[in-house]
Every structure is written in C-alpha cells, then in structure tokens.
Amino acid sequence: MTAEILNNIFAQDEKDILQEVMNIAFGQASAELAEVIDIFVILSVPDIQVLQGSDLPGYLCRELQTSGTVNIIEQNFLGKFAGQALLIFPSGAEKDLLTLFNQDQEFINNDIDMDTLERETLIEVGNILIGACIGKIAELLADVVTYDPPRLMAKDLCLEDCNKSPVAPDSFVISIRTVFRFEEQNVEGYLFLITNQKSIDWLKKALFAFLESFG
Amino acid sequence: MIFSQIFETINTGLVVLDKEMCVRHWNRWMALHSQIDSSEIVGRNLFDFFPELNRPHFIRNCRSVLAFGHFCFFSQKLHKYLFPMPPAGSLAEEFDHMQQSCSMGPLRNESGEVESLYLSVQDVSEVVSYQKKLVRMNQTDPLTGVYNRNFMESQLAKEVVRCQRFGHELSLLMIDVDLFKNVNDNYGHQCGDYALKEITRRISAKIRQTDFLIRYGGDEFCCLLTETAPAQSLKVAELLRQQICDTPFLFKEHEFSSTISIGVAGFDENDVDVESLLRKADSALYQAKQSGRNTVVNTAS
Known part of the structure; x- marks a missing residue:
C-alpha cells in the first residue's frame, strides 16, 4: 500500500535522487556535529516512506518497536521545504543526555529542579539535532529554512495508546526516518521528518536541480 | 533607513556577532539596559564584556547556528537570562536580574553563506513572575x-x-x-x-x-x-x-x-x-x- 503511493508520487529516478540527497545530508550533519560541536552521534541511512496521514501513528508505532514509553520533541520548519520534525527518545534517555550535555555542571545549583533540567536539556539537544539535519538538507537543495521553537509534545507517552495523527488524516506525508545513536552514552532515538504535499512539487524540482549541479 | 530605525527603537535587545564572537551591532535597547554604549562594545569581543557567556553551552549553540544555519532558542527556565541586567521598575523586588527570553539565528551574505549571527533578547520578567505566582497558587x-x-x-x-x-x-x-x-x-x-x-x-x-x-x-x-x-x-x-x-x-x-x-x-x-x-x-x-x-x-x- 505504501509502496503504491510512493510509486504514484515519485518516479524511480526521483526516489533514487531523494535517497541520495538524504544520505549526503545526514552524513554531513553527523560529521559536522562531531567536528563543530563535539557531539558524537551516528545517524543511520535514512529510510523514506510516503504514507497517508491516517496511517502515520500505526507506522510510527511499528517502526519504533519499543515496549516502554517515549518522549517526543516536535519542531516545525518553514521554507519551500516545510513540515514537522519529530524526535523520539525512549523515556529515561534525558538522564543520559544530561550527563552528556551538562558535563561542566553549569546548571546545577541554579535552583532548577531535576525535572525541568532534564526536560529543557532534551528540548535543546533536540533543537541542535533537528537543526543539523534539516539545515544540511536545505543547503543541498538551495533553500533557506526558518524554525518555530521546539517543544516537548509528549512526555512518557505510551505509543500503543496513541492513535492521534499529528497531521491531517487525508493528507500525504513523506516520512524520512533515521535512527541516531550517541555512542558515548549508549542512547538511541528516532528522527522523523514529515513533510507534506505542498513541498512535493518543489522537492522534485530541487532534486533535479541538485542532480544538474553535478553536470 | 526604516530598518535602522526599527533596529534602534524596537522593544527588544538586538546584537550581531561575527564568527569570532566580535560584536558588530548593539542596539539602543541593549545599550540602555546593559549601560554599555554601542561605541564601547562594537568591534570588541563579547566575552570581554560578558565573561559569563564564555562557557561551553553558549559557545556550542553559536557554533551550531553558524554551521547549520538553524535557530537556537535559549530555554528561559534553564538560563533565566543571558545578559545580566537590572530588572525594570517594581519587578526589582522579585528578581535580582531581568528575566530574559533569548534566541539566536544565522545571518547570511549575498551568496547565502552564514557569515554572522544575531541574538535577540526580550524582557519576560513579568511573565516569569506570573508563572511563579500560578505555581504557588496551585501548590x-x-x-x-x-x-x-x-x-x-x-x-x-x-x-x-x-x-x-x-x-x-x-x-x-x-x-x-x-x-x-x-x-x-x-x-x-x-x-x-x-x-x-x-x-x-x-x-x-x-x-x-x-x-x-x-x-x-x-x-x-x-x-x-x-x-x-x-x-x-x-x-x-x-x-x-x-x-x-x-x-x-x-x-x-x-x-x-x-x-x-x-x-x-x-x-x-x-x-x-x-x-x-x-x-x-x-x-x-x-x-x-x-x-x-x-x-x-x-x-x-
């Protein structure tokens, strides 16, 4: 079913270029995160799916294959390439991220309670990861993207209990999924970039422009 | 002309930094609240005036904005403020420093490359005061x-x-x-x-x-x-x-x-x-x- 929709929207060569652009973008994002800001994160080869909006919750649930609860950070990005980024961590990962991102303990003893510290750290880490991936995609496709502030969409959510789609049920969504892994902390999570019909026409043109730039 | 007037009169602090953390622009709001005139600080390193910003967290955010061209939203709950400034008016009784909501974004040159970054600073002391009151009332x-x-x-x-x-x-x-x-x-x-x-x-x-x-x-x-x-x-x-x-x-x-x-x-x-x-x-x-x-x-x- 998903393969069918994908075939209707993207021709095989378009699919190949899209996959290639995402491979390059996520590879560069990973390399620059390590080089520029000392965050060592491995991003898996992105998996691209085209789905109907109503199928999104079921798809997320199948892809995540987690039995426990999760925290979800949501951030909208706006440009010709526009949509929603969902960053999903298993519950408890915020404690590991805190040791990774607050090594110099700059926020300890600042009358901030632990819950707030963990939650806000999760959001700030999310902002950097999402920004790195989208920034690289936009750069490759010659677009300039702006962002809404990220927010914690769900805390300790049990995915199986959730059937509400974050997008309109009758819309098409392109889901770009990567599994990321912070090596030092043994933390894994998922990043889904969800973009919609409006971006598709532009995306196709941008993909070919990208290809032509290699002459 | 219009844009420079907005830059000077807007009720928000605006700062432009280059890649070396050198201040390029410092608007009137920043000058009034920090007591540092733009003539003093422009051309100088930001950390000479605000050494407390010279810490890994702030620097990491600057570098990621310069590298990826994304935006950084400094969590108010985490940071309270970036630039230590006195709180305005009666809120001085409640806070030692003005509570700020700060964000950072890329500035590009004509060929689209990120060349510098801007910082915006908003006084949210009143909102934080209400939040505290609400938490208190709730508890x-x-x-x-x-x-x-x-x-x-x-x-x-x-x-x-x-x-x-x-x-x-x-x-x-x-x-x-x-x-x-x-x-x-x-x-x-x-x-x-x-x-x-x-x-x-x-x-x-x-x-x-x-x-x-x-x-x-x-x-x-x-x-x-x-x-x-x-x-x-x-x-x-x-x-x-x-x-x-x-x-x-x-x-x-x-x-x-x-x-x-x-x-x-x-x-x-x-x-x-x-x-x-x-x-x-x-x-x-x-x-x-x-x-x-x-x-x-x-x-x-």
Missing part, C-alpha cells in the same frame, strides 16, 4: 500558606518512588484538630481561621526544611517527613502534639485551648503505593481519636 493553601492537597499528591508519589528505588525511609503524619467544630461554633469562623493558621505556624516551626506540611482538608493536616524512620517520626509527632496542647490560643478576648490527634505511618516493603501508606496513617489516626483524642498512635503499635 499552596490560601488560608494557612502551607502546601495543599494537590501538591501533596504529586510530592508523595515522587517520594514513594524514591523510597522504593533507593530504600530510603519516609514517614507520614495524619493530623486532625480535635473537636474543631466547637471553636467555630463558640467563637465564630474568624476565630476558627485564626486557630488553623496558628496551628500550622506552630507545626511549621518544629519541622525541618526538608519536611512538608500540607492542609489535607478542613481541619486535617498531613506531614511528610523525608528520610525519617517511624521511631523518630513518633517523637516528632509527640512534640507537635505538645506544641498545640501546652499553650492556649488567644483570639481577641477569647482564650481557649485546642488539641490534635496524630496517626503515624512509615513506608515499608509491604507498601506498594501511595494509597497503602495513606490508609495506614488514616487508620492510626482513627485509633488516636477512639482512644480519647490529644494522642499519637503509630501503625506498628
């Missing part, structure tokens, strides 16, 4: 100023998890004012309110900072004693009982005495949740009432 009892039941439920749940995970001690005192209705009936409700306030004042003075006093219902209170075994909490309960019955209460021309009954329960391995601890304390309180009031009863006894 405290307006009459006595002690914590309310809403707070207790979330705090007790957290404490129970901590006890289960780390094997810490936790005790709960369920406190009831004996024959409180008589105070209201004999001297009026104003006097009843005074008695409740006076009782909480006396109890608060005798418990530790790490303990929690909660108004559970009308004349029922609850005391959460962290890191305290039942044997010690029994002593605390006895002390509290004496604090109330030893000194008479004085409201206008009325002098009257009051007593409290206390049920004590300690968290142990048989307790699976908050409810089982509350049930134990409740039944101990019931026994205290049955045995003639002005008494402390431990569940173990």
Whole structure:
C-alpha cells in the first residue's frame, strides 16, 4: 500500500535522487556535529516512506518497536521545504543526555529542579539535532529554512495508546526516518521528518536541480 | 533607513556577532539596559564584556547556528537570562536580574553563506513572575500558606518512588484538630481561621526544611517527613502534639485551648503505593481519636 503511493508520487529516478540527497545530508550533519560541536552521534541511512496521514501513528508505532514509553520533541520548519520534525527518545534517555550535555555542571545549583533540567536539556539537544539535519538538507537543495521553537509534545507517552495523527488524516506525508545513536552514552532515538504535499512539487524540482549541479 | 530605525527603537535587545564572537551591532535597547554604549562594545569581543557567556553551552549553540544555519532558542527556565541586567521598575523586588527570553539565528551574505549571527533578547520578567505566582497558587493553601492537597499528591508519589528505588525511609503524619467544630461554633469562623493558621505556624516551626506540611482538608493536616524512620517520626509527632496542647490560643478576648490527634505511618516493603501508606496513617489516626483524642498512635503499635 505504501509502496503504491510512493510509486504514484515519485518516479524511480526521483526516489533514487531523494535517497541520495538524504544520505549526503545526514552524513554531513553527523560529521559536522562531531567536528563543530563535539557531539558524537551516528545517524543511520535514512529510510523514506510516503504514507497517508491516517496511517502515520500505526507506522510510527511499528517502526519504533519499543515496549516502554517515549518522549517526543516536535519542531516545525518553514521554507519551500516545510513540515514537522519529530524526535523520539525512549523515556529515561534525558538522564543520559544530561550527563552528556551538562558535563561542566553549569546548571546545577541554579535552583532548577531535576525535572525541568532534564526536560529543557532534551528540548535543546533536540533543537541542535533537528537543526543539523534539516539545515544540511536545505543547503543541498538551495533553500533557506526558518524554525518555530521546539517543544516537548509528549512526555512518557505510551505509543500503543496513541492513535492521534499529528497531521491531517487525508493528507500525504513523506516520512524520512533515521535512527541516531550517541555512542558515548549508549542512547538511541528516532528522527522523523514529515513533510507534506505542498513541498512535493518543489522537492522534485530541487532534486533535479541538485542532480544538474553535478553536470 | 526604516530598518535602522526599527533596529534602534524596537522593544527588544538586538546584537550581531561575527564568527569570532566580535560584536558588530548593539542596539539602543541593549545599550540602555546593559549601560554599555554601542561605541564601547562594537568591534570588541563579547566575552570581554560578558565573561559569563564564555562557557561551553553558549559557545556550542553559536557554533551550531553558524554551521547549520538553524535557530537556537535559549530555554528561559534553564538560563533565566543571558545578559545580566537590572530588572525594570517594581519587578526589582522579585528578581535580582531581568528575566530574559533569548534566541539566536544565522545571518547570511549575498551568496547565502552564514557569515554572522544575531541574538535577540526580550524582557519576560513579568511573565516569569506570573508563572511563579500560578505555581504557588496551585501548590499552596490560601488560608494557612502551607502546601495543599494537590501538591501533596504529586510530592508523595515522587517520594514513594524514591523510597522504593533507593530504600530510603519516609514517614507520614495524619493530623486532625480535635473537636474543631466547637471553636467555630463558640467563637465564630474568624476565630476558627485564626486557630488553623496558628496551628500550622506552630507545626511549621518544629519541622525541618526538608519536611512538608500540607492542609489535607478542613481541619486535617498531613506531614511528610523525608528520610525519617517511624521511631523518630513518633517523637516528632509527640512534640507537635505538645506544641498545640501546652499553650492556649488567644483570639481577641477569647482564650481557649485546642488539641490534635496524630496517626503515624512509615513506608515499608509491604507498601506498594501511595494509597497503602495513606490508609495506614488514616487508620492510626482513627485509633488516636477512639482512644480519647490529644494522642499519637503509630501503625506498628
């Protein structure tokens, strides 16, 4: 079913270029995160799916294959390439991220309670990861993207209990999924970039422009 | 011309930094609130003026904005403020520094490359003040100023998890004012309110900072004693009982005495949740009432 929709929207060569652009973008994002800001994160080869909006919750649930609860950070990005980024961590990962991102303990003893510290750290880490991936995609496709502030969409959510789609049920969504892994902390999570019909026409043109730039 | 006027007159602090953290622009708002004129700071390194920003967190965000061209939203709850500035007007009583919401974004040159970054600073002291007030209202009892039941439920749940995970001690005192209705009936409700306030004042003075006093219902209170075994909490309960019955209460021309009954329960391995601890304390309180009031009863006894 998903393969069918994908075939209707993207021709095989378009699919190949899209996959290639995402491979390059996520590879560069990973390399620059390590080089520029000392965050060592491995991003898996992105998996691209085209789905109907109503199928999104079921798809997320199948892809995540987690039995426990999760925290979800949501951030909208706006440009010709526009949509929603969902960053999903298993519950408890915020404690590991805190040791990774607050090594110099700059926020300890600042009358901030632990819950707030963990939650806000999760959001700030999310902002950097999402920004790195989208920034690289936009750069490759010659677009300039702006962002809404990220927010914690769900805390300790049990995915199986959730059937509400974050997008309109009758819309098409392109889901770009990567599994990321912070090596030092043994933390894994998922990043889904969800973009919609409006971006598709532009995306196709941008993909070919990208290809032509290699002459 | 128009844009430069907006830059100078907007009610937001705006700063432009280059890749070396050198200040390129510093608007009037920043000059007025920081007392540093743009002529002093432009062309100089930001960290010469604000050494507290020279820390990994801030630098990491600057570098990621320059590298990826994304935006950085500094969490207000985490940072409180980036630039130390005096709070405006009457809010100075509440805050040492103006509370700020700050964000950072890329600035590109004609070929689209990120060349510098901007910082925007907004005064959100008033919003933070309201947030604090809301949290306070949500957690405290307006009459006595002690914590309310809403707070207790979330705090007790957290404490129970901590006890289960780390094997810490936790005790709960369920406190009831004996024959409180008589105070209201004999001297009026104003006097009843005074008695409740006076009782909480006396109890608060005798418990530790790490303990929690909660108004559970009308004349029922609850005391959460962290890191305290039942044997010690029994002593605390006895002390509290004496604090109330030893000194008479004085409201206008009325002098009257009051007593409290206390049920004590300690968290142990048989307790699976908050409810089982509350049930134990409740039944101990019931026994205290049955045995003639002005008494402390431990569940173990």
